[in-house]
Amino acid sequence: SQQGEEDPQALSIQEGENATMNCSYKTSINNLQWYRQNSGRGLVHLILIRSNEREKHSGRLRVTLDTSKKSSSLLITASRAADTASYFCATGMFSGGYNKLIFGAGTRLAVHP
Amino acid sequence: EAGVAQSPRYKIIEKRQSVAFWCNPISGHATLYWYQQILGQGPKLLIQFQNNGVVDDSQLPKDRFSAERLKGVDSTLKIQPAKLEDSAVYLCASSLSRSGGSGYTFGSGTRLTVV
Numbered sequence: 001s002q003q004g005e006e007d008p009q010a011l012s013i014q015e016g017e018n019a020t021m022n023c024s025y026k027t028s029i030n031n032l033q034w035y036r037q038n039s040g041r042g043l044v045h046l047i048l049i050r051s052n053e054r055e056k057h058s059g060r061l062r063v064t065l066d067t068s069k070k071s072s073s074l075l076i077t078a079s080r081a082a083d084t085a086s087y088f089c090a091t092g093m094f095s096g097g098y099n100k101l102i103f104g105a106g107t108r109l110a111v112h113p
Numbered sequence: 114e115a116g117v118a119q120s121p122r123y124k125i126i127e128k129r130q131s132v133a134f135w136c137n138p139i140s141g142h143a144t145l146y147w148y149q150q151i152l153g154q155g156p157k158l159l160i161q162f163q164n165n166g167v168v169d170d171s172q173l174p175k176d177r178f179s180a181e182r183l184k185g186v187d188s189t190l191k192i193q194p195a196k197l198e199d200s201a202v203y204l205c206a207s208s209l210s211r212s213g214g215s216g217y218t219f220g221s222g223t224r225l226t227v228v
Contacts, residue, residue: 004155033216033217035219040224041221041222042117042204042219042220042221042222043156043204043206043217043219044219045216045217045218045219048215048216088155088156090155095169096168096169098144098161098163098168098169099208100158100161100169101146101158101217102158103148103155103156103157104155105153105154105155106154106155
């Protein structure tokens with residue numbers, strides 16, 4: 001079973017608009033990571049936020065984490081057509097001394113010129 | 114630095130045949146993962162290695178799937194015999210530390226079609 005659930009499943013916006021994707025999870029985590037996947041390609045690591053952090057920025061990306069609500073959000077500001085991809089949240093949990101990363105089903109983002 | 118290398122890129126086989134995938138992680142990365150991604154779903158962890166030892170294979174269908182990581186570097190994932198539901202992209206990833214604190218680096222994957 002998958003730990004994280006992304007919302008919405010699909011998002012369609014115009015270039016220049018902001019895109020917000022949400023992720024909810026069920027159990028305690030060590031960290032939460034966001035990945036991007038272009039069609040037919042591998043996943044690319046975007047950003048990692050630890051359980052004791054509340055917000056993190058990287059370029060046009062902003063990630064928030066609310067452990068009390070077991071939720072995270074990914075904001076992409078000033079979107080570009082090149083941002084069109086699937087975005088996955090992945091929850092990192094320590095088990096037996098090792099980090100175990102479990103992915104959600106993803107949000108498909110389409111940015112139109 | 115070189116990325117995670119996977120081969121083949123695509124594979125089409127008939128059901129009940131066997132198939133093997135190969136992965137070469139980033140040099141120095143001790144932890145290696147195999148994920149299965151069915152179309153429209155997120156990746157599902159099949160097996161995790163720390164050096165050449167298995168630390169998690171709870172989701173690996175052991176009656177048909179096997180994996181090894183000899184010498185703690187390259188890894189192979191084998192399916193024998195394949196079923197139609199094994200059609201998916203098989204992703205290999207590696208990380209520098211077992212805590213995964215710097216994120217995982219993924220290969221481009223092997224797309225398997227079982228007919």
